[in-house]
Amino acid sequence: MEIAEIYRRYYKVMILVPIILFGVMLVFLPRLRLGIDFTGGLTISFSSNQKINPDILADRIKSAFGVADVSVTPVTGGYIVEMSYPPKLKKVYDLLDRWKKGDETALKELNQILHIKDVNNLDAAVTAYADSVKQEIIKEIKKIVPDASNIVIEDIVPTLGPEFWHLMMNVAFWAVVLLLIAILIFFRHPIPIVIMLVSAVFDGLAMLSLMGLTNIPLTLSTMAILLMMVGYSIDTDVVASTYVFKRVKEAGPYKQAEHAFLTGATMSITTLIAMLVIYAVGFLTRNITVIRIANVMIYGVLADLVITWMFNTPLLIWIGEKRASAH
Numbered sequence: 001m002e003i004a005e006i007y008r009r010y011y012k013v014m015i016l017v018p019i020i021l022f023g024v025m026l027v028f029l030p031r032l033r034l035g036i037d038f039t040g041g042l043t044i045s046f047s048s049n050q051k052i053n054p055d056i057l058a059d060r061i062k063s064a065f066g067v068a069d070v071s072v073t074p075v076t077g078g079y080i081v082e083m084s085y086p087p088k089l090k091k092v093y094d095l096l097d098r099w100k101k102g103d104e105t106a107l108k109e110l111n112q113i114l115h116i117k118d119v120n121n122l123d124a125a126v127t128a129y130a131d132s133v134k135q136e137i138i139k140e141i142k143k144i145v146p147d148a149s150n151i152v153i154e155d156i157v158p159t160l161g162p163e164f165w166h167l168m169m170n171v172a173f174w175a176v177v178l179l180l181i182a183i184l185i186f187f188r189h190p191i192p193i194v195i196m197l198v199s200a201v202f203d204g205l206a207m208l209s210l211m212g213l214t215n216i217p218l219t220l221s222t223m224a225i226l227l228m229m230v231g232y233s234i235d236t237d238v239v240a241s242t243y244v245f246k247r248v249k250e251a252g253p254y255k256q257a258e259h260a261f262l263t264g265a266t267m268s269i270t271t272l273i274a275m276l277v278i279y280a281v282g283f284l285t286r287n288i289t290v291i292r293i294a295n296v297m298i299y300g301v302l303a304d305l306v307i308t309w310m311f312n313t314p315l316l317i318w319i320g321e322k323r324a325s326a327h
Contacts, residue, residue, distance in 0.1 A: 029205065195316065202302055
């Protein structure tokens with residue numbers, strides 16, 4: 001059966017599929033967690049030939065250090081652990097930050113913990129204390145993974161403050177406004193604008209929900225990919241709207257929908273192949289950031305396939321038929 005014939009017979013039924021999927025995915029949205037880009041924390045990577053249950057190691061670290069947010073990711077030849085700061089280490093870091101901002105009471109509290117004799121050695125004392133906490137973490141890891149080696153621990157400081165969010169919201173607002181103006185000038189009708197806004201919301205929430213389902217945190221890198229994939233979804237919507245809404249008189253809505261689908265599907269399949277290659281590279285090089293970026297992009301492409309060709313395109317056909325019958 002040709003794609004045009006499928007649209008002709010089932011385009012009204014197709015619209016229900018994304019709506020149902022959207023409702024199901026929202027269940028997983030509350031499971032989305034903020035990454036250590038937002039909260040600060042530690043990443044620990046190590047080599048091991050031992051097969052372990054990641055949840056067992058995560059639970060061990062949580063109970064040993066009173067940490068709520070721990071994720072363990074198996075990679076080729078080892079594991080990567082991401083965890084928020086243990087409370088006692090976070091307290092020391094916070095006190096140091098307060099003292100540097102002029103809070104003299106913070107120095108007294110630091111002295112009770114670190115027993116500082118010379119304030120000029122404060123940074124060195126904090127570093128030594130942090131190193132001791134990190135050694136405790138390594139000991140706990142080796143209790144579960146005795147052959148752990150090549151252990152590397154890195155501090156991840158929270159980089160996304162209120163100023164960043166304010167700037168991001170301003171940039172996003174004006175980007176959307178300018179984009180909608182360009183779309184309105186091109187199509188000279190508000191319907192494509194509404195459809196593209198619906199698509200952007202669906203794609204964004206779908207990616208966030210799938211991230212919650214698969215335990216991928218929201219970080220600086222995944223947030224950038226989210227914004228990029230929302231732009232990608234608008235690209236495919238422009239393809240669908242151009243064929244089905246703007247050029248509908250050339251071959252009828254169903255045939256034009258088929259042309260649009262073939263063009264858009266080629267774009268999506270090409271992108272998926274590229275993302276799978278990136279995922280494989282990240283997996284082989286034990287780069288958790290690359291793995292997550294590839295995952296989120298794959299989620300975005302899959303969500304876009306559903307919303308563009310099973311909701312937006314059928315909706316354009318439906319609206320086109322109503323406009324035709326009105327004339």
